[in-house]
Amino acid sequence: MSDTHRLTLLVRAGLLIALLFSIYLVSRQAIAAWYFEEGSPEAIQAAIAWDPGNPRYYDALANLMHSTAANEKPGELIRLEETAARLSPYDAYYWADLGAAYDWTGRTADAARAFARAQQLFPNSPNINWRVANFYIRTQHLRDGLRCLQKVLLEGGVPRRDVFLLATNATRENRAILDEMLPRGAAYFIDYINFQVALGRMEAAVESWDRLLELNLPFTLRDSFPYLDGLIEHRELESLARAWAALSARFPAQIRPRSGSRNSISNGDFESEILNGGIDWRVAPVEGAQVSLDSGSSGEPSGSLRIDFDGTRNLDYFHLFQFVPVTPATQYDFSVRMRAKGITTDSGPRFQLYDADDMGKLFLSTENLIGNVEWSEHHLKFSAGPATRLLVVRVARPASKKFDSHIAGTVWIAHVSLAPVK
Numbered sequence: 001m002s003d004t005h006r007l008t009l010l011v012r013a014g015l016l017i018a019l020l021f022s023i024y025l026v027s028r029q030a031i032a033a034w035y036f037e038e039g040s041p042e043a044i045q046a047a048i049a050w051d052p053g054n055p056r057y058y059d060a061l062a063n064l065m066h067s068t069a070a071n072e073k074p075g076e077l078i079r080l081e082e083t084a085a086r087l088s089p090y091d092a093y094y095w096a097d098l099g100a101a102y103d104w105t106g107r108t109a110d111a112a113r114a115f116a117r118a119q120q121l122f123p124n125s126p127n128i129n130w131r132v133a134n135f136y137i138r139t140q141h142l143r144d145g146l147r148c149l150q151k152v153l154l155e156g157g158v159p160r161r162d163v164f165l166l167a168t169n170a171t172r173e174n175r176a177i178l179d180e181m182l183p184r185g186a187a188y189f190i191d192y193i194n195f196q197v198a199l200g201r202m203e204a205a206v207e208s209w210d211r212l213l214e215l216n217l218p219f220t221l222r223d224s225f226p227y228l229d230g231l232i233e234h235r236e237l238e239s240l241a242r243a244w245a246a247l248s249a250r251f252p253a254q255i256r257p258r259s260g261s262r263n264s265i266s267n268g269d270f271e272s273e274i275l276n277g278g279i280d281w282r283v284a285p286v287e288g289a290q291v292s293l294d295s296g297s298s299g300e301p302s303g304s305l306r307i308d309f310d311g312t313r314n315l316d317y318f319h320l321f322q323f324v325p326v327t328p329a330t331q332y333d334f335s336v337r338m339r340a341k342g343i344t345t346d347s348g349p350r351f352q353l354y355d356a357d358d359m360g361k362l363f364l365s366t367e368n369l370i371g372n373v374e375w376s377e378h379h380l381k382f383s384a385g386p387a388t389r390l391l392v393v394r395v396a397r398p399a400s401k402k403f404d405s406h407i408a409g410t411v412w413i414a415h416v417s418l419a420p421v422k
Contacts, residue, residue: 041061041064041065053087054087055083055084055085055087055088055091055094056084058080058081058083058084058087059080059081059084059093059094059097061080062077062080062081062084062097062101063097065077065080066100066101066104074104074105077101077104077105078098078101078102078105078107080101081094081097081098081101082098084097084098085098085114090121091121092117092118092119092121092122092125092128093118093122093127093128095114095115095117095118095121096114096115096118096127096128096131096132098114099111099112099113099114099115099117099118099131099132099135100131100135102114103135103138108139111135112135112139115131115132115135118131118132119132119148123151124151124154124155125155126151126152126155126156126157126158127157127158129148129149129151129152129155130148130149130152130157130158130163132145132148133145133146133148133149133152133166134166136148137166137170142170142171142176143176143180145167145170146167146170146176146177146180146181147180147181149163149166149167149181150180150181150182150183153181153182153183153188154183160188160191160192160195161195163181164191164192164195165195167181168199168201168204174203174204174207174208175207177192178207178208178211184215184217185217186212186217186218186219186223187219189208189211189212189215189217190212190219190223190224190227192208193205193208193209193212193226193227194226194227194230196208197226197227197229197230200234202230202231202234202236202239205227205230206231206236206239209227209239209243213246221247221250221251221254221255221275221277222277224243224247224277224278225276225277225278227243228240228243228244228277228278228279229277231243232279232323232390235357235389235390237325237389237390240279240325241325244278244279247278254272254273254275255272255275255280256271256272262419262420263417263418263419264324264325264326264418264419265322265324265393265416265417265418266278266279266280266281266322267280267281268415268416268417269303269414269415269416270293270294270303270304270305270413270414271303273293274291274293274305279322279323279324279325280322281305281320281321281322282320282321282322283319283320284319284320285319286315286317286319287312287313288309288310288312288313288315288407289307289308289309289310289315289317289319290307290308290310291305291306291307291319291320292305292306292308293305293306294306294412303414304412304413304414305320305412305413305414306410306411306412306413307320307349307395307410307411307413308409308410309343309397309407309408309409309410310408311344311406311407311408311409312406313406313407314345314399314400314405314406314407315397315399315407316397316398316399317349317395317396317397317407318352318394318395318396318397319395320394320395321392321393321394321395322392322393322394323356323390323391323392324390324391324392324393324418325389325390325391326384326388326389326390326391326418327384327389327420328384328385328386328387328388328389329383329384329385329386330383330384330420331381331382331383331384331420331421332381332382332383332384332418332419332420332421333379333380333381333417333418333419333420333421334351334353334364334379334380334381334382334393334417334418335377335378335379335380335415335416335417336351336366336377336378336413336414336415336416336417337375337376337377337378337413337414337415338351338366338369338373338375338376338378338411338412338413338414339373339374339375339376339411339412340369340370340371340372340373340409340410340411340412341372341409341410341411342371342372342408342409342410343369343370343371343372343373343407343408343409343410343411344370344404344406344407344408344409345370345400345402345404345405345406345407346370346400346402347368347370347397347398347399347400347405347407348368348369348370348371348397348407348409348411349368349369349395349396349397349411350365350366350367350368350369350395350396350397351365351366351378351380351393351394351395351396351416352364352365352366352392352393352394352395352396353365353380353382353391353392353393353394353418354391354392355385355388355390355391356390356391356392357387357388357389357390361385361387361388362382362384362385362388362391364380364382365380365396366378366380369411375412375414377415381421391418393416393418395411395413
């Protein structure tokens with residue numbers, strides 16, 4: 001037998017041995033995976049026995065022990081997570097799980113090092129940063145935790161409300177959250193402001209709004225409406241006035257200057273689109289009535305608003321309104337021009353003004369319009385009470401009690417004004 005032939009046989013034998021060994025390893029791994037799928041502690045231990053080089057099994061067994069509070073062997077938990085991190089030293093999640101195990105067993109310094117390694121391996125992971133943030137906040141490292149939460153917000157993956165809740169439960173120092181956690185993007189600020197409004201924390205909401213304006217971050221007018229609604233609901237009327245003034249300067253094409261320096265009504269001449277928010281007009285849709293702007297065809301030189309009633313319902317209508325801040329103990333003159341065409345039934349449209357907190361303190365109504373009425377001016381003079389700070393000004397049509405009660409026809413409205421009397 002020649003040397004070449006012997007070498008060929010040796011190579012073939014080596015390849016065969018390597019193939020058999022590979023089949024052996026694959027078989028063991030397959031058996032281990034089969035055990036692992038069962039999910040019980042005993043099955044995962046069997047998986048480790050069949051495939052001791054797989055870090056996933058050690059990590060899974062440790063997590064299972066942790067989740068079932070099997071803490072009678074904290075050393076075993078640590079050993080399993082250390083083995084997983086040693087077998088896969090560049091996997092950030094194993095290091096994070098090791099950090100959590102250290103933290104759970106009271107080894108805070110070791111936990112900090114393991115979490116730092118996890119962040120180093122995957123610095124922008126929202127999952128890693130969320131876990132590290134929780135660790136920092138639990139161990140009183142607030143600003144480090146807030147900076148981790150900023151990365152969570154930037155990358156997504158965790159609901160923003162959960163991030164805000166963790167931060168505000170950790171500290172009531174709202175400025176620290178604004179400085180360290182919120183990314184410099186309007187969407188984050190708007191969501192955070194709305195979160196504070198939903199919890200009724202208006203001082204923090206106002207401070208956050210002021211920071212949003214200070215940073216001059218771009219947002220839409222509609223983005224501000226939930227904040228403005230919160231100010232109205234909680235009667236933060238000075239902050240409401242400041243916010244509306246700032247929005248008027250930022251969105252001059254949408255918030256036109258009031259007609260007359262003393263007029264408290266926004267868009268009283270209906271020369272701008274109805275905003276449906278803030279202290280502009282609001283229209284709540286209702287079947288049986290249609291609201292639209294009418295520029296010129298109504299006979300008024302400036303804009304007007306029209307409401308068309310289609311005659312299909314006995315409407316109890318109060319769906320066009322505006323919130324108007326007023327000064328307590330002050331005399332006011334309300335005026336409006338109105339026109340009606342073909343208004344049926346004994347109950348027609350009129351304006352109502354009332355105290356937003358208590359109708360019993362102040363409730364006024366203009367004349368009821370029915371049939372055909374040419375342009376006419378309607379006035380209400382009154383004194384705001386010592387506690388009256390916010391009015392509702394609305395178009396109303398109480399439901400008729402007559403048999404022929406379905407309302408049809410059109411009403412036009414123009415030049416709405418509310419001004420203090422000198």
